[in-house]
Amino acid sequence: MNMIEAINSGLETMMERDDNVVIMGEDVGYFGGVFRATAGLQEKFGKTRCFDTPISECGIIGAAVGMCAYGLRPVPEIQFADYIYPGMDQLISEAARLRYRSAGEYTAPMTVRSPVGGGIFGGQTHSQSPEAMFTHVSGLKTVIPSTPYDAKGLLIASIEDNDPVLFLEPKRIYNGPFTGYYDNPVSPWSKFAESEVPEGHYTVPLGKAKIVREGDAVTVLAYGTMVHVAKAVVEEHGIDAEVIDLRTLVPVDIETIEASVRKTGRCLIVHEATRTSGFGAELSALVQERCFYHLEAPIERVTGFDTPYPHSLEWAYFPGPVRIGEALEKIVRDLKS
Structure with missing residues (x-):
């Protein structure tokens, strides 16, 4: 379906x-x-x-x-x-x-x-x-x-x-x-x-994130469309990133996020909404509060721009391969040096 x-x-x-x-x-x-x-x-x-x-x-x-x-x-x-x-x-x-x-x-x-x-x-x-x-x-x-x-x-x-x-x-x-x-x-x-979807009744619990790709170099937090975009960019750049689909923003699965960031020491947040006061800011604060002594690089965010939504330029507005790729390369730069 x-x-x-x-x-x-x-x-x-x-x-x-x-x-x-x-x-x-x-x-x-x-x-x-x-x-x-x-x-x-x-x-x-x-x-x-x-x-x-x-x-x-x-x-x-x-x-x-x-x-x-x-x-x-x-x-x-x-x-x-x-x-x-x-x-x-x-x-x-x-x-x-x-x-x-x-x-x-x-x-x-x-x-x-x-x-x-x-x-x-x-x-x-x-x-x-x-x-x-x-x-x-x-x-x-x-x-x-x-x-x-x-x-x-x-x-x-x-x-x-x-x-x-x-x-x-x-x-x-x-x-x-x-x-x-x-x-x-x-x-x-x-x-x-598209994916296999069972007929009849089943549930996916609220408040539980999903690790869609395991990795050790950096944790990538995303939701909705951006999960697929981020995963594709990670694989294109050959970075050993752990990609997490939040699925539920409230309640957010902070335990899964914390465990991943403590393991990788790095965090990239991707969402389509505008940057200022976007949900990425809350995620950044949560990660900093809980994982500060495990972080080996600043937390990065790739988001929509702080502008009214641009009709004719919407594909430039979306976080895409170039901006996400640059952020990934920046956050893992010291690993490659």
Whole structure:
């Protein structure tokens, strides 16, 4: 399956297992979503369990919070992550705090799905990566998968979780092989955009990272699309790097990160979002706090630039082979001398 198919399968699996799981959002019903992630679900489960909403992100998330209090498990879709800002107050002030402000009487078992990142030339209002804004919010979990297998397993785990989860889906790896690595339509990392995905129910635990490549020279931390880009660059440069896919940003698997950095003594962080106050800054602080006496070189970050998202120059904006390669060579320079 590709990631879209895996997400659709995860939603179908949970709707079959639990009548309280409902899907809502703009165009998710009859049309099946702009990326087809909910295709066929309204036809199979009916209009009361998979239904369209008005163009009101505040209304979508606010209604989902009410559904949670009523006992449902809503899975609202925000059509693009860029559109989530009108609903931030409901997500942050209501959903994330419901368990605490009710002393545990109510929970908010909702999973807010949304496509994130660039890769489709969507411009400034369809390509942003706002994940760091939400990792700052206590009571809200943030998940970003990088493979179809993980996408389905993490989505099911998120829906079954009793707290709100922001489930961000990198649209650049939605539909299988894609372009962008040296402008080669058959990129060396496109194979990761499709994978074997079991039918039926399985979960990938939240808060557990995955080591996608073992190594001893440097630890590379990434998530979403950047996992594949970083791994390809590491192998192209012949560097013995350990590449870790975080999968969940909150809760982050600090134990796996710490063990790797203590082993390698070096750390490179890669993410597509802008640099200032990006999640890489939090990762850098965590690594410095826990691994300072094991570090043999400064922590490096390769990220998007601190500019409004550039429509026509988005492939230059992404962390790519040149910038990641330069950072890797810099951080391991003393090993080669």
